[in-house]
Amino acid sequence: MDAQAEGTDEAARAEAREAAAERAAELNRQLEYHAYRYYALDAPEITDAAFDKLLIELQQIEAAYPELVTPRSYTQRVGGYVSPQFQSVEHMARMYSMDDAMNLDELDEWLERTEAALGAGHATYTCELKIDGLGVALTYEDGRFVRAATRGDGVTGEDVTLNVRTIRDVPMRLSQAALAHMGADARRPIEVRGEVYMPKGSFLRLNEEADAQGREPFANPRNAAAGSLRQKDPKVTARRDLATFLYAVADTAPLHVDSQHAFLSWLKEAGFSVNPNVARCTTPAEVHAFCADALAHREDLDYDIDGVVVKVDSFAQQDELGFTARAPRWAIAFKFPPEEKETVLREIRIQVGRTGVLTPVAEFDPVTVSGSTIARATLHNEDEVHRKDVRVGDTIVVHKAGDVIPEVVGPVLAKRPADAAEWRMPRTCPACGSPVVHEEGEVAYRCVSIDCPAQVKERLAHWVSRGCMDIDGVGDELIDKLIEAGLVHDVADFYQLTADDLAGLDTGRTYLKDDKRRGVRAGDPIPVGATIAAKVVDELVKSKAQPLSRVLFALGIRHVGKSVAEVLARRFLTLDALIVANEDDIAAVDGVGPKIAQSVRQFFSVPENLAVLERLRVAGLTLEEDLSGEAARASQETGVAEDLVAAQPLAGLTFVLTGTLERRTRDEAGAALKALGAKVTGSVSKKTSYVVAGPGAGSKLAKAESLGVPVLDEEALEQVLATGEVPAAE
Template sequence: MSEQQSLFGDLAMDNETRAQQAASGAPAATAQQGDRAKAAERAAELRHLLDYHAYRYYALDAPEITDAAFDKLLVELQQIEAAYPDLVTSSSYTQRVGGFVDAEQFTPVTHMARMYSMDDAMNLEELDEWLDRTEAALGAGNVAYTCELKIDGLGVAITYQDGAFVRAATRGDGTTGEDVSLNVRTIKDVPMHLSEAALEHMAADRSTPIEVRGEVYMPKGSFMRLNDEADAEGRDPFANPRNAAAGSLRQKDPKVTAKRDLATFIYAIADTAPLHVDSQHEFLDWLRSAGFSVNPNVARCTTPAAVHQFCADALAHRSDLDYDIDGVVVKVDSFTQQGDLGFTARAPRWAIAFKFPPEEKTTVLREIRIQVGRTGVLTPVAEFDPVTVAGSTIARATLHNIDEIRRKDVRVGDTIIVHKAGDVIPEVVGPVLDKRWPDSVEWDMPTECPACGSPVVHEDGEVAYRCVSLDCPAQLKERLIHWVSRGCMDVDGVGEELVDKLVEAGLVHDVADFYQLDVDTVAALDTGRTYATSNAKKGVAAGDPIPVGPTIAAKVIDQLNQSKQQPLGRVLFALGIRHVGKSVGEVLAQRFLTIDALVQASEEDIAGCEGIGPKIAASVKQFLAVPENLEVLQRLRDAGLSLEEDLGAAAARVAQQTGVDADLAAEHPLEGLTFVLTGTLELRTRDEAGAALKALGAKVTGSVSKKTSYLVAGPKAGSKLTKAESLGVPVLDEAQLEQILTTGKVPQE
């Protein structure tokens, strides 16, 4: 995609599959058939896909497909446009540099000159084709090449004037980047002042601004430390060093960037005119003299054979480096010859990026083990004989789901091919079929959860298999934290840290155990911290563990007791039943009134509730069919939770919360009407206004349609207001809304 930059990192397999399917068209056949209409339709589809995946990569630092999959799409579009030149558009990805600018987070910066992308050679044949074209254009034997390692990092442009650092910007869209000056200043190998020797070597006045280009990267050792810290703190790790570098460079707080141990390699300049240099290798020497970090693995090659040898050596030793590379950049060395060759619409003709194939090894698959995630999803994981790939030893890789296993036809005992997606994430490519044992059998998902023995649930139309037992230890902490959270049982003072301590002490095994705790037990829990100094009056010495203490413990128990008064709808939400949120819980509670009635209800009865379809109904029935879950519900009832819905109390509670008259709410005067809220309301938030309308019996939705009765529009109303006006939906202001909430009557037309 760009000079010294790979295009995409690791990949979720389902996205890879879709990308390969999307790239499976036959442009040559289309051209032969002369079917321009189909070619135009396919080209439009490819441009959309390329723009989408470029946005995922550059703007979000969250690629969904690999560079190989992206390149297939790009090559196909190039072939179509070559066959039908009239289909080429100025916005086509073949005519521009990939990248995006986030103007909301960083100030836009216009580069001194356009930062072009780089054409790719995916194999030696394509590299030789470029070398042949170059030799033919410039004269065989008359060309020297500079070969540089292709760093897998984030492109950056750094401007200097009078030898001093002025600013730094990301590549962005090639013309405009994002100002990341404060963050780049924290990178230790970026000089704030250029050397006097380098300035004296400039052909122009030293006050002439210069803009050098290069790559910001994260060393492998720093990447491993960063992910170790993320793991210890419970945060999601970065997928690969490139993503880590991009995320670190685009931090709002430069102090965060400074801690990430970033580094640079500089290799280009916007305009060579201010310098006394005639070639790339001379320019690299000037960069070194100026104080920039320049990759030492560079060679000037005078023959295509020497270029081949450099590429082979780089591939053989890539795992020895403390930074990621994914290829070799080959440039015509002479700046004069570069000028003779010029540029295409998106890339220089005088350079090409030779992309390395992913390193693959074979090993033996010994076991497919199930890993139960925090939401109950069962994920199959391949366990295989350890093998060294891309510089590290791997012995396991996720197989994602049963569909993926079937697609690859992977079986226990197979000799398998493994590699690292994005050179980071271990991945099983597939089996070596001619080494398969005759008695091998297909692997299937277990029918019981390996963590707790409960039945595994698989919903029609979904890939995932799940354990829905409240007693499953693999899901325990997440379920406990969800139970006490603000939108559920609202137990103030019980957070993730205390839940961890309760679980570690063996005091809580499910949500019902919360109500068996007492003040003394909670007070004695070790917080994991120690006293810094001794205190004779308290009877503690420096280094003694600090307990939770009676004050906090009393508050926790009081909050747990108060939570027993939460209505049935909240309890249903807090149980963590899949697809059951707060509003669904309220609907179920108001329809069935007691947990017993809900348990006895049929799937069809549940699906018949307003806003609840077959998918939610099936999830509820599956949850309530697990004996362990019913046991927890009984223990909750024994602890003092009523598990029944008091409609009178519910109406009074909603009235109190919304400010709606309780007697008026009991009449449901707005029943049958549908409202949509948009814009900014001054007297109450949109959530509060929605709750008040619901208290009066109205339905509140998030989108405008022909079925919408009224749109309530505050200041800064946007597309919903436009759509309502186009459909003829009545529009109300906030004063009219308040009148409705007071009287229960809508305006008369």
């Protein structure tokens, strides 16, 4: 191979590695986000299968590029979170996650690996039902219950001792027979582990109470159990009728048992609740039979299960097989396919989201699936509707993906009505009637009208936020009241508000006791009042002086973040100049490009948006960029705005800020860097000059290290800001 070809190959490998690093960073970000939704909020947005797909893709990338594996990678930790509202508890030993087999083929692959490692016919398996609840660890000292903790991140959990004390089947003392079995080790601390769950009957009663009281019902028994165990008031937990199944221990040594099956017998002897549906299997065929039987009878149980856990029975063989970074090699969770039901699709309704995305939603005859009644499910986008080929009037198959999220599987074509028509996305927004935008290469259809009622609250909240117009005193509660009173419909309405308009608004709170001096009684609504109203009006007046870059960001134009807004403002200087600029002119600006330019052009082509901007002008907003001095008023054709930036000491350098800074906020640090001419962006690439990393820095720091981008700590940043000089390359 000649030198040129070798160089080409090397460049291709470097490019492939860079792409892999970027994808790995994105996968880690998505996995962290969805794990937080699942473990910390009990409110998942995607199915277990979709989550597993992301994790498998990350594992494949890291297998191909081992240098991308870092301690911060999601593949190197146990899923879970520790809430700050509880005291943290360190487990006696790490609580691992479990690898999943999503079908029988994957289960067989694990069985084959296990048989190969231990020798064919030398392994015996214990099969247990996989309880769909919340993992806990219970600690006993000298036979007495002393502490309970959630699994948390696997190393540290949340202290829920007082709440677990209210669960009736948790023994406060171990039986004398179990302690006698431990012998001389009876006084040693032990940590047993299992699952807290809510029986199906209790779950239905809880949701009936929620409906009667106007509260949001729980999505499923697992979420109900998790929410009940994390109550700050143990009395609430006590009323929720929770139960447990125990099946693991941190350290087997004090118990003097040599297998999982023997350990389960000890748990029962000790007084713990142990699931009776357990079997010892000596062959893979027996494992298959247990899984099939569990799937066939899952609906007969008074608790939810989502699979079967298969473990190597012998503790000695478990030690031989060991662990990966996040899961034992001696166990696997065979996951059940979701339960499916048939129903009739009555309507495909459009839901307009807070960012203007139009989402088709299936409305169908109510049907009970996995313990709860569902009557609607998202269809995501037009492409998905066509891929599944679902039509109004169809008999459709629905399930709860991951036993949580309602999903339309597809139509039953044999039952399709003769007149069922193919569905199409409307070309106007159903909420405001404005034309819908569909960008090339994207599946989403969007409404970009600034006065669309479906988006109004989000746009109003964004406008007043600190990074935008910075209007102090106008929060979510006040915005809700302004909308309810009909006082604001778009951002321009803020500047028509008077102190009298605001003073009489109901804050949503009530007086706790009578106050004869003020003429109020307990229970009367508390108004905003004249003092706060005057301060809000002052803040609104002050915001009129904000520069064009702030206004552009505050408008919520898609793809236009703070950095892009600043670049556009520096180039065009006035809103009028940007409004009349064509798409090519906008795309030619450094750091913008065609995609952002198309979005900006679309925004300014909507008549309703131009009308709001004109009202902002009339209200007295600046709508010009403040670069100071005569140069700021120079014509954009002269390019003076860019010359001003280029003359600054950090011109041409790009910084990324990540982690927590102690001396100033990231916004303040970014503003200080920009004042010296630097560009501050949100993502790391080969073009990044420096990354400033504080405590808690994550994927951005990892990417910087993988790309060889110089990393500065906060002390080095302060030196740069003080001198205008960056460290010399080593």
